[in-house]
Amino acid sequence: MRDALTDVVRIGRFTQLTTYQRFGYVVGGLLMLSGVFHGVVYAVDGGAWEGPLSWRKPIVFGLSFGLTLLTVTWLMNFLRPRPLAGWLTIGVFGLASMGEVFLISMQTWRGVASHFNETTPFDESVFSAMGMLVSIVGLLTVIITVWSFVRLDAPASLAMAIRLGLVLMLVSQGVGVQMIVEGGNTFGSAGALKVPHAFTLHAVQVLPLLALVLLASESSERRRVKIVGLGAAGYAVLIASTMAQTYAGRAPLDLSVAAAVLAIIGVCLLAATAALALVGLTRRSRPPVGSPPSGSVGPAVQV
Numbered sequence: 001m002r003d004a005l006t007d008v009v010r011i012g013r014f015t016q017l018t019t020y021q022r023f024g025y026v027v028g029g030l031l032m033l034s035g036v037f038h039g040v041v042y043a044v045d046g047g048a049w050e051g052p053l054s055w056r057k058p059i060v061f062g063l064s065f066g067l068t069l070l071t072v073t074w075l076m077n078f079l080r081p082r083p084l085a086g087w088l089t090i091g092v093f094g095l096a097s098m099g100e101v102f103l104i105s106m107q108t109w110r111g112v113a114s115h116f117n118e119t120t121p122f123d124e125s126v127f128s129a130m131g132m133l134v135s136i137v138g139l140l141t142v143i144i145t146v147w148s149f150v151r152l153d154a155p156a157s158l159a160m161a162i163r164l165g166l167v168l169m170l171v172s173q174g175v176g177v178q179m180i181v182e183g184g185n186t187f188g189s190a191g192a193l194k195v196p197h198a199f200t201l202h203a204v205q206v207l208p209l210l211a212l213v214l215l216a217s218e219s220s221e222r223r224r225v226k227i228v229g230l231g232a233a234g235y236a237v238l239i240a241s242t243m244a245q246t247y248a249g250r251a252p253l254d255l256s257v258a259a260a261v262l263a264i265i266g267v268c269l270l271a272a273t274a275a276l277a278l279v280g281l282t283r284r285s286r287p288p289v290g291s292p293p294s295g296s297v298g299p300a301v302q303v
Contacts, residue, residue: 072090
């Protein structure tokens, strides 16, 4: 298993760091720490988890923005931009994420709502600034997604996982826009837009992780592509279940028959792909098929 982990690190190019990636990882780590810190504050201070005035927001936004920035920073290993393009992408993405989380945390510490708060001119300006920062992150996500389809220096299975994850990340941001239109995260009587928003957002971590585990296993690339496709289908069905539940105006735990069936199918498909990937690791008897030689990073793509 240690050898498998070493292969995942090597194939994923986790040790290849540029200066802009170091910046992205530091900022992403700080955002994650912010989420953890506010989790401790919540444990000590208590209060409601839901609602406009809750420690939930700095916790969730810190962890979510931090994890997203860490992932996007890692993806630069496969997009391989020139230093200036890398700095513009990760630098702006990191600063916008940090600004967003800071404003949300600041409003929570002030004891006022961070979102949809136009009570005072200052609160209105804060909410407007948050909208601008999120728009910047959304625009960069569109650029990175298009970029990944133009040229991506990665094996076919990993490239598929990255591209699908980024597309679903765009869907997540689309759901976020709808939250603004709705004036909150509730659709209909009880539909929770934050559920499909979260599931689509984090596909960009789940699918590439599956692909990396498969790349460290003893399998052909053709088989890996099929398994990643199966995993993506399972994840898509799971997202469909959250969409069906939400847009029917039902609470997350008030499952309809259709949503429950879709959720079961999605979970089963994901479990099957995870099992196939893990079984492949246990059957390794030689270096992963199709993986680059030690020290190889593949052809550089200049953007």
